[in-house]
Amino acid sequence: MTKIDTSKLSWDEWDELQNPPPAVTDFDRVVESAISRRGFLGGVLAFGSAAVALGTLGNLASSTSAQAQEAASRFPFKPVAATTDNTIHVPEGYSWKPVAKWGQPLFPNVPDIDPVKGVSLENSDKVFGENTDGMELFVVGSHQLIAVNHEYVNNETNLPHREKGMPANLDEVKILQHMQGVTVMEVAERNDGWEIVVDSPFNRRIHHNTPMTLSGPAAGSDLVKTKTDPNGIDCLGTFNNCGAGRTPWGTYLTCEENFNGYFGSTDAAFKMPDDYKRYGIAAETRYGYELFDERFDVSKHPNEPRRAGYVVEIDPSNASSTPIKRTALGRIKHENAAVVIARDGRVVVYMGDDERGEFLYKYISNGIYVPGGDTSKLLDEGTLHVAKFNDDGNGEWVALTPESTGMKMDEICVFTRQAASKVGATTMDRPEWVAINPVAIEAYCALTNNTNRGVTKDGKLRANGGGDAMVLNAANPREKNEYGQIVRWYPENDDHADGKFKWDLFCMAGNPNVHKDAYAGSSNINSGNMFNSPDGMMFDSTGLLWIQTDGEDSNDGQYAGQGNNQMLAGDPVTGRIERFLTAPKGSEVTGQTWSADKRTHFVGIQHPDAPFPDGEGKLPRSALIAVKRDDNAMIG
Numbered sequence: 085m086t087k088i089d090t091s092k093l094s095w096d097e098w099d100e101l102q103n104p105p106p107a108v109t110d111f112d113r114v115v116e117s118a119i120s121r122r123g124f125l126g127g128v129l130a131f132g133s134a135a136v137a138l139g140t141l142g143n144l145a146s147s148t149s150a151q152a153q154e155a156a157s158r159f160p161f162k163p164v165a166a167t168t169d170n171t172i173h174v175p176e177g178y179s180w181k182p183v184a185k186w187g188q189p190l191f192p193n194v195p196d197i198d199p200v201k202g203v204s205l206e207n208s209d210k211v212f213g214e215n216t217d218g219m220e221l222f223v224v225g226s227h228q229l230i231a232v233n234h235e236y237v238n239n240e241t242n243l244p245h246r247e248k249g250m251p252a253n254l255d256e257v258k259i260l261q262h263m264q265g266v267t268v269m270e271v272a273e274r275n276d277g278w279e280i281v282v283d284s285p286f287n288r289r290i291h292h293n294t295p296m297t298l299s300g301p302a303a304g305s306d307l308v309k310t311k312t313d314p315n316g317i318d319c320l321g322t323f324n325n326c327g328a329g330r331t332p333w334g335t336y337l338t339c340e341e342n343f344n345g346y347f348g349s350t351d352a353a354f355k356m357p358d359d360y361k362r363y364g365i366a367a368e369t370r371y372g373y374e375l376f377d378e379r380f381d382v383s384k385h386p387n388e389p390r391r392a393g394y395v396v397e398i399d400p401s402n403a404s405s406t407p408i409k410r411t412a413l414g415r416i417k418h419e420n421a422a423v424v425i426a427r428d429g430r431v432v433v434y435m436g437d438d439e440r441g442e443f444l445y446k447y448i449s450n451g452i453y454v455p456g457g458d459t460s461k462l463l464d465e466g467t468l469h470v471a472k473f474n475d476d477g478n479g480e481w482v483a484l485t486p487e488s489t490g491m492k493m494d495e496i497c498v499f500t501r502q503a504a505s506k507v508g509a510t511t512m513d514r515p516e517w518v519a520i521n522p523v524a525i526e527a528y529c530a531l532t533n534n535t536n537r538g539v540t541k542d543g544k545l546r547a548n549g550g551g552d553a554m555v556l557n558a559a560n561p562r563e564k565n566e567y568g569q570i571v572r573w574y575p576e577n578d579d580h581a582d583g584k585f586k587w588d589l590f591c592m593a594g595n596p597n598v599h600k601d602a603y604a605g606s607s608n609i610n611s612g613n614m615f616n617s618p619d620g621m622m623f624d625s626t627g628l629l630w631i632q633t634d635g636e637d638s639n640d641g642q643y644a645g646q647g648n649n650q651m652l653a654g655d656p657v658t659g660r661i662e663r664f665l666t667a668p669k670g671s672e673v674t675g676q677t678w679s680a681d682k683r684t685h686f687v688g689i690q691h692p693d694a695p696f697p698d699g700e701g702k703l704p705r706s707a708l709i710a711v712k713r714d715d716n717a718m719i720g
């Protein structure tokens with residue numbers, strides 16, 4: 085150990101020496117046990133004083149040749165290199181095509197978006213919305229329907245004639261409101277590839293003004309009653325629809341994430357209720373809805389933001405059905421909703437709350453799912469739990485009940501973050517999508533990054549919005565975590581309804597070209613597959629994990645060699661990860677689903693910088709694309 089001359093230290097430095105953050109050796113030990121617990125990496129780490137990155141081939145070389153062959157056959161593609169250009173790259177033998185683009189008509193006699201003027205108010209709820217995100221494909225009779233989220237709008241691109249795209253009247257607010265939410269559309273594969281069936285009776289736009297109902301414990305509560313809805317049942321709109329999910333009974337789950345950003349105050353003297361702070365509800369917004377649409381002015385309708393932040397259930401098979409906000413699943417910045425049926429038939433829903441230091445949740449229904457039976461209460465009556473990840477590799481789900489939190493049921497469902505803080509949940513590095521392995525009893529969550537974890541220069545522990553310290557822990561083991569990691573858990577008794585689990589890290593993203601320490605990443609990360617900020621994540625039906633990224637794409641400094649955002653495939657058994665697709669500069673890869681015959685992988689490309697996918701001189705358009713093998717073999 086290096087000797088330190090303490091006489092030269094400042095008070096702060098001295099203080100830090102007395103109360104040091106976890107030492108590097110300690111940290112290595114904790115991470116080593118977390119990451120190698122299942123043994124797939126052979127206990128070799130890419131970081132630590134003596135460890136050297138082994139990488140995928142190194143791991144495979146130490147396996148038997150039969151094992152190696154089996155592992156290799158899981159990746160029937162030649163990985164693509166990192167790219168920095170303005171288009172998509174897929175492996176040799178694969179091709180891609182756009183299916184639906186921002187501003188594209190969903191109904192007959194609706195024009196495509198005007199590159200100069202944008203979309204008119206009249207057509208704004210009849211076209212594919214902006215910023216495609218989570219999606220699911222449903223088969224209804226002989227029809228294939230895709231339900232897909234439109235997370236947010238770039239004001240400037242939708243109101244190109246306004247400075248910074250700020251709306252100047254209610255009509256312009258409505259254009260922005262209509263271009264977000266959810267699209268349900270029928271798609272069909274023709275000779276030229278997949279396209280929208282514009283005359284389909286299933287096509288539908290759901291947006292910020294669509295009537296919906298609140299159900300579950302918060303429905304009818306005083307917390308959600310407003311002047312226009314004194315019963316606290318009938319609300320309008322779904323907001324910031326990020327990730328998604330599906331139920332076994334054929335409905336779509338759309339998840340409201342950064343809903344806070346739409347609600348503002350026109351009255352500078354208005355005192356914001358205490359609960360707003362935890363969710364980031366503030367007087368100023370980037371959309372200006374509150375200036376022209378009174379519903380979004382919290383000084384006039386303070387309960388309105390408490391009617392957003394939920395998982396919303398939509399029946400895609402009926403275009404006139406009313407979406408239902410399922411308050412029993414909690415009010416957080418919902419990323420996605422991953423549904424699985426427990427051993428006894430109860431419905432389990434895993435959900436991440438995407439903000440620094442927020443938590444991972446699990447809902448368990450009271451009733452059991454019976455195919456063809458009544459499913460209307462399964463997402464209303466049940467118990468919400470929040471995860472504790474212990475450093476020894478064990479974990480538990482803590483129930484959020486009036487007994488455990490001292491809060492009433494409606495309060496737990498509306499102020500869910502506060503309830504979870506009361507039971508000491510583990511602060512996480514921004515939980516994004518949860519993916520459930522269909523061929524093993526395990527689930528994964530992408531923890532995208534968290535540059536605020538750890539200790540400040542003056543020795544203070546950083547905290548989340550509720551004041552819970554973001555200490556280093558084994559599941560979130562790096563300070564200033566720019567790269568992210570993927571945590572997975574194995575429910576006790578092979579039952580997703582069990583209150584206990586074992587966990588480890590599937591990978592820690594990093595940059596082995598730049599770092600030799602923990603920031604190089606785990607040993608299944610190498611210079612050929614590295615990435616940052618895992619976010620969208622789904623398993624295909626064969627048990628391969630498809631990882632999408634929403635990170636820093638400067639390809640510089642800490643991120644040198646990582647290129648644009650991308651989609652990779654990960655093998656849960658070997659830990660091997662290979663890059664499958666690279667995206668246009670500036671864009672995020674988010675949302676995916678498969679055609680009924682599994683010969684097409686649909687993928688979402690959000691907010692590209694430059695013209696895409698129509699080529700030079702055209703608009704940059706968020707788009708849902710179809711990826712296929714040239715030999716039309718199954719790919720999912």
Ligand code: FEO
Pocket residue numbers: 235326327341419438516
């Ligand atoms: Fe909309 Fe957390 O991503």
Ligand code: CA
Pocket residue numbers: 326327419516619620634674
């Ligand atoms: Ca996301």
Ligand code: CA
Pocket residue numbers: 516532619634
């Ligand atoms: Ca993200």
Ligand code: CA
Pocket residue numbers: 235634672674690
């Ligand atoms: Ca996004």
